[in-house]
Amino acid sequence: MGQRCPGLAHARGRSPARPSDPAESSGVNVDQDTFRQALLDPQAPRPAGLSDGHGQDAGRRFDVYRNNVTVALADALETAFPTIAKLVGAQNFKLLATAYLRQHPPTSPLMMFYGKEMPAFLQSFEPTKSIGYLPDIARLELALRHSYHAADASPLDPSVLQSTPPDTLMASKLKLAPATRLVRSQWPIFAIWAFNTLPGAPKPTMSAQDTLILRPDLDPEPHLLPPGGGAFVAALLEGTLLADAIETATNEDPAFDLSAMLALLLSNNALTDLKD
Template sequence: MQPEAHTSYAAAFAPPLLDPDGDVPAAVTGPNGKSAVKRYDVYRNNVTVSLIEALAAIYPAVQRLTGPDFFRAMARFHIRETPPTSPLLFDYGRDFPGFIARYEHARSLPWLADVARIERAWLDAYHAADHPPLSPTALAAVAPDRLANLVFTVHPATRVVRSSFAAVTIFAANRIGESSDRIDASTPEDALITRPEFDVVVQRLPPGGAVFLTCLMSGCTLAEAAAAATEASQDFELATNIAGLIEAGAFTSLRPGDQK
């Protein structure tokens, strides 16, 4: 088969795979040129099942919260709406949290999409580039009068997920198989996700911590980030937050910022 013909065949073969009501491409035939509807339908089913299983592997806490049957039905609708664009299965499902937020039948679980966002961030952190985390002693070596102007380099695995619900607690309980029935889901929680070495870390950020870290991630100085966090939360504590982030491995280095 010539390259042009192969490309044309693939272009005709692929689109109906995720459309259960789509017609079998005319170019797909069996022996002696006979129709290959049944063979194509088997392949179509296998593709859908593989993508559902990929989503289940990426979002195990979401599946535990909804139950397998609900999850598979929800995943099937997502697959039809958002076909994969990458040959890497672990890269699939980035739009799944947003789909969950819009999914009518998941409205009784308003925190489910945020749990999914944490799970997606967990996987991205797992596959992020390796880099030695900032030493806890590095900050102590900086002269006090230069602390305010420090700029932190964020670890490639570091992510922040903000939620109006107790998404971090619900995520943690359902990743290890515990019940989340007694969790007060209405309590807002923000998540830090990173991977300083081999294991992904997911933990709740203290008051103002999400604003503080987000500012540092955008290149703000320590003083600028602290000011933004204090404005966002009167309970923000600079020492607690910066120590916790360094201990978690959220940064790789620090440097003086540009003088203004």
């Protein structure tokens, strides 16, 4: 079952304009480490010797800039992790985002890639580390972004599989599209994501779930995999021969349905090549 992500293209768009940096325009030599530490910590003192470019103390201007940067980065994180924000609540997410950006300031002006450390952060952050499923939800939301920004690839013609002799097919490798992402979890992450994202989605029940993210067109779509499906896709991603991938899947679940799995991949343009 696949679900389109509403508004994903807008949410993953270009980064907001960066506010003018008082350290760049002041003409005063301010230690950059000190400046960054003060910028991301409202309790830190203002950098000594920082002026506004006219010989005046830049204290108030720095405070405004610091607040703007904090708000912009927190907004970028909320855009990147909307399900996490909904699960913990708006006010709690603001506190979480502020703590995150102090530990993990951005290293690129492209906010679409900001937040890669979020799963590990949620595991160690005191207010959230007892909520076991949150890191995997963050992994799912990261995977959606990465899938959106992955390279395009031409899909494999289904007739190639149909015309390949079975023995040759089993001894071949199926190549998956660059946008393919797999998130395996002991938690019902697909159900949690859907319940907090899609109108009318049922309430999650406790079960392990593997989620496959495919991008048949412009937007990536999460799919809940049946038992054995996660093991099969993981094996394909590792470059395993098709016969071995099937064996891995059936070892996990004897009822694994290869035909249904291949139909899912083909219908979503997820297969790009068949290699010996």
